[in-house]
Amino acid sequence: MVALTSDPIDVTAALTYLQSEQAGAIDFFLGVVRDNTQERPVDRLEYEAYDRMAISEMQKIADDAQQRWPILRYTIIHRKGTLQIGEIAVLIGVATAHRAAAFEACRYIIDTIKQTVPIWKKEVFTDGESWVNAHP
Amino acid sequence: MTQSVSVLLFGITRDLTGQSAVAVPLNEGASVGDLLSRLHQDYPALAGIRSLLVAVNGEYAESEQLLAHHDEIALIPPVSGG
Numbered sequence: 126m127v128a129l130t131s132d133p134i135d136v137t138a139a140l141t142y143l144q145s146e147q148a149g150a151i152d153f154f155l156g157v158v159r160d161n162t163q164e165r166p167v168d169r170l171e172y173e174a175y176d177r178m179a180i181s182e183m184q185k186i187a188d189d190a191q192q193r194w195p196i197l198r199y200t201i202i203h204r205k206g207t208l209q210i211g212e213i214a215v216l217i218g219v220a221t222a223h224r225a226a227a228f229e230a231c232r233y234i235i236d237t238i239k240q241t242v243p244i245w246k247k248e249v250f251t252d253g254e255s256w257v258n259a260h261p
Numbered sequence: 262m263t264q265s266v267s268v269l270l271f272g273i274t275r276d277l278t279g280q281s282a283v284a285v286p287l288n289e290g291a292s293v294g295d296l297l298s299r300l301h302q303d304y305p306a307l308a309g310i311r312s313l314l315v316a317v318n319g320e321y322a323e324s325e326q327l328l329a330h331h332d333e334i335a336l337i338p339p340v341s342g343g
Contacts, residue, residue, distance in 0.1 A: 156343045172342070173271055173272055174271075174342075175269070175271055175316070175335055175337070177319050178316055178319045178320075178335070179342075181319055181320075203342060203343075214342075214343065215342065215343050235343060238342055238343055239340070239341075239342060239343040240340070241321075241340065242340060242342050243271065243316070243335075243337050243340055243342075244340060244341070244342030244343075245271055245272030245273070245338065245340060245341055245342070246341040246342065246343075247272070256272050256273040256276070256338070256341070257341035258311065258339040258340070258341045259272065259273040259310055259311060259338055259339055259341075260309060260310065260311055261311050
């Protein structure tokens with residue numbers, strides 16, 4: 126299951142979705158808004174997405190992960206809009222029979238999302254703002 | 262013959278141009294590379310961005326790919342999700 130949402134991410138609902146009698150391992154990665162970047166205090170983050178392509182690129186990553194590991198169920202949810210400190214920006218959940226595949230697939234999915242999915246993060250500081258990774 | 266294509270802008274490209282979409286006049290048979298050159302001419306501020314990719318109909322496109330006026334074209338500055 127792949128989704129882009131403006132609403133807070135529900136971790137409990139994701140866990141319920143991933144659980145099955147065959148799943149011996151469930152891994153989660155949560156990307157959370159923290160209060161600083163390189164010691165500069167962050168007030169909030171603003172996420173923007175090219176919705177249609179963000180969904181299709183996330184689906185490609187999920188399909189690719191399913192080719193590489195024996196995944197029983199997965200969920201990839203990315204938030205957009207304005208996020209406050211402590212809120213979950215992205216949730217990756219992977220259910221497999223054994224733990225090694227769950228760890229590896231979860232890491233692969235988040236690392237690849239950061240490279241190819243058209244979602245942009247703006248850091249809003251108390252004294253300015255900047256788009257992450259935009260400048261050399 | 263000149264045609265105009267509409268280009269969707271996101272993130273820093275939207276901030277730099279002040280628009281969420283721009284119309285770019287292009288000759289028939291123009292490629293993704295031609296579009297980028299034209300955009301750099303019209304909006305010199307885009308040169309300060311680390312890398313600019315182009316998506317055509319929701320897929321990343323190579324610079325040789327040809328454009329048609331009905332394509333959905335988007336400028337993709339460096340992504341930073343997660």
